[in-house]
Amino acid sequence: MRIVVGVSGASGIPYAVKLLENLGQNEVHLIISENAKKVMKYEMNQDPSYLSSLASYTYSDDDFTAPVSSGSFLFDAMVIVPCSISTLSKIAVGISDTLITRAAAVSIKERRRLIIVPREMPLSSIDLKNMLSLSENGVIIAPASPGFYNKPKSIDDLVSFVVSRILDLIGVKNELIKRWQD
């Protein structure tokens, strides 16, 4: 599969790292926002170059000449993880001033699978309305909200829970978690 992954400046960069680590067999086109690079420095002992090392292609968030900014470049799915409220809101109202928001707009207009993983709490009515608008346009809103029924023993277990659900939504087989009643 050809998958576009956008990483924006919300908390939760470990979700992006684990997702990329589990997309090995796929062609991954990665966009990292400048704010995501800053947040990664706070959250992880890894450099943004580690994210790029896991992708087939990496683009700057201001590179509108990148293939993923055109509807004529075919891809199977796009994931934005983690997705900041800023990026989510821009996509909801049709602003495409970054490569991540442009590729998301392409996904919506071309009726392709777009999975947005927001990380914020609490949510305002503005955020909830924007999420509803996106959902009504076929976007999958998959909050970074791990379950606890698997009795997680580590942060890695919690991250795996969310990433497993994202992989399921893309259609990538994975054994990251023990499934309910399996």
Ligand SMILES: Cc1cc2nc3c(=O)[nH]c(=O)nc-3n(C[C@H](O)[C@H](O)[C@H](O)COP(=O)(O)O)c2cc1C
């Ligand atoms: C350490 C840190 C954590 C942040 N966490 C969040 C968050 O969880 N959710 C969010 O919507 N914004 C968060 N922000 C704010 C975003 O980075 C900010 O809104 C930025 O404009 C997002 O830009 P981008 O979406 O283009 O990456 C955080 C910022 C910093 C520095």
